Amino acid sequence: MEYFVIGERELVLGFMLVGVKGKSVSNRQEALESFNRMTGQLSSAYAPVEQDRPKVLILTEDVADMLSGEVQAWQMKGAAPLIVEIPGLHGHIQGRKTLTDSIREAVGIQV
Numbered sequence: 001m002e003y004f005v006i007g008e009r010e011l012v013l014g015f016m017l018v019g020v021k022g023k024s025v026s027n028r029q030e031a032l033e034s035f036n037r038m039t040g041q042l043s044s045a046y047a048p049v050e051q052d053r054p055k056v057l058i059l060t061e062d063v064a065d066m067l068s069g070e071v072q073a074w075q076m077k078g079a080a081p082l083i084v085e086i087p088g089l090h091g092h093i094q095g096r097k098t099l100t101d102s103i104r105e106a107v108g109i110q111v
Helices: 009-017 028-039 061-066 068-077 099-107
Strands: 003-007 021-024 056-060 082-086
Touching: 003 009, 003 028, 003 061, 009 021, 028 056, 028 061, 028 068, 056 061, 061 068, 061 082, 068 082
Parallel strands: 003 021, 003 056, 056 082
Antiparallel strands: none
16 A cells, blocks of 8 residues: 545545545544554554555645644654645645645745
8 A cells, every 4th residue: 555545535535536545534533543553553453564554644634733743743753654734625724834835945946
């Protein structure tokens, strides 16, 4: 599994149409359980073994906000899966950097 998405039901269904597996969540508990399962922090019969874990974990901005502490801690580890945040169904959250803004900062040029 290369990619896995955690977010709102409609967004997850859209990703599934192009072959990306995912889990729809509606609250912090569901989001945390899915996040821990996909990062290997939750050992259960339903958790994927290490070689089957996603390489890229896609989170909507709403889910990333729900799990901000856990996401930051995971990113500081520098371990796989890589976490990518995307806007949710209602668009980009004000005050957050877009992916384009982050790339511009990292590269130092504006295209």
